[in-house]
Amino acid sequence: MQKIVILTGAGISAESGLGTFRDEGGLWAQHRIEDVATPEGFARDPALVHGFYNARRMQAAKARPNTAHAALARLQRDWPGEVVIVTQNVDGLHEAGGAEEVIHMHGVLAGALCAACGHRWPAPEEMAVGEPCPACNGPTARPDVVWFGEMPYRMDEIYDHLAGAAIFAAIGTSGQVYPAAAFVHEAIAAGARTVELNLDPSDTVSSFDETRFGPATQTVPAWVTELLGQSE
Template identity: 55%
Template sequence: MNIFVLTGAGISAESGLGTFRERGGLWSRFDPARLATPEAFAADAEEVHAFYNLRRQGVRAAAPNAAHRALARLQKELAGRGGRLFLCTQNVDDLHERGGAAAVMHMHGEILRARCLACTAATPWAEDLSVATPCPSCGRAGGMRPDVVWFGEVPLHLDAIEAGLAESDLFVAIGTSGAVYPAAGFVARARRLGLPTHEINLDPSDTADAFHTAAYGPATETVPAWVEGVLAGPRPRQGA
C-alpha cells in the first residue's frame, strides 16, 4: 500500500509548538503581513529576524511526540512490505525527522535552514540570524533569510507532491486547518484521482466535508491508533 500523508501544525501542537489559526495562535498575536512576506523582510529585516529567531528557538526546544514517532514507524514498516509512505508537511519544524521519519517533503520550507538572497545558497542553520550574518557561501551580509515559504511565495516540491498523490492508494490529512492553499486542495485532488480520504484532527477542518472518513482527538492518541489499524490490516500475499 502507498499512503500519502499531509501534516499541519496540529501534529506538532502537543510538542509545544503553537498552531497559527487557533484562538491565541501565532497569527492572532502577530501580523503575518508584517512578518511573513518578502515585502516585510525588505522593509524591516531585523523585525522579521527577531520573530523567526524566537520560532527557531522554540523548534530547537521542542521534542517529537507520539504522533511523529507513529508516522516514522508506519513509513518504515510500509517500506518493509513493499509500499511507501509519502510524508508531506506544511510544518517548517524538523520534528518528523527527529521522530525517525526519512524523506520528508517540506512544502513550506524548513526553519532550521537559511537561504542567501544574493547567491541563493541554502544551508542548515540552527542559530539566530541578523542583517549582519554573512552567507557561508558568498560571504555577503544582509541577505540571509529563513529558508521558509512566505505569503505570496510558491510552495516547494509541487511536482513531486502531485506525483506522490498520483501513485498513492490513500490520502490522509493530519492536524491541518484546511485553510491554506494549495495544501487545502489536496483532498479534492485525491478524490478526483479516486482515492479514499481520511482526516485526523483535533476538530473538523475547513475541508472536513471533503473527506470520506475522519477521527478527531489529540494527535498523540489518534495518529498512533490509526497507524496500528493500518499495520494490523491484511498484508499483500508474497508474489502478488
C-alpha cells in the first residue's frame, strides 16, 4: 500500500500555544539564535542556554495537542499503508495526540544528552550548568536538541522513507531550515505526490503539487478526512 511521509514544523503546534521562530513576543523573539541554539552559544554561556530550554520545556509541558495532531494520529491508525511522521518540533505533542514512532529529527525537550559520552536520559524539569551524566558522571549534560550547525538525527532513515513515499506532506514548515526544506525534492525524485499545508506559503511552496493554506487545526483534519475517504 502507499506510504505517506509527513514533515511537520512549528506551525502545527502554534495553536497549542507554542510559538514559532517568527512569532513576535515569543521566547525566540527575546533571544538571538546564535546565543541559545548553537554549540558556540552553549560554550559561551551555558546558563543562558539552560535557562532558555528550561523555559521552553516548562511551556511545552503545559501545552496540549490540538486537532491537527489528533488528525495525523488518526491517519496513522486508519490509513491502509504506512504513515511516517518526521517532525522538526521538540515538544512531544504528536505522541500526546496519539501518534506512534515519530521521528524527532531535532531531538526532544524532554531529553538530556551527555556532550562527552553521548548517553541520553529523561531531562529534569530544570537543567543546570554542570549537571552530571548518569553514565560517565561528567559535568557535561545538555538539552537533547539539535542546534544550528549540528546534524539532525536519523537522517539516513528519513531519506529511506522519502525514497519510498507515494505522498509527501509538509505541514507548518517555513521551508527555511535545511536539510528539512529539501525533503520535498527528495520526495519528488521518488515520484511522490506533494502537498503543503501551511498558514502562509513557505519558501519552497512552488515545489509542491498541491497547497492548502489556513490554520493547521482546519486544514490538516480536512486533508486527512479526504485521504481516508479516498482509501475506502
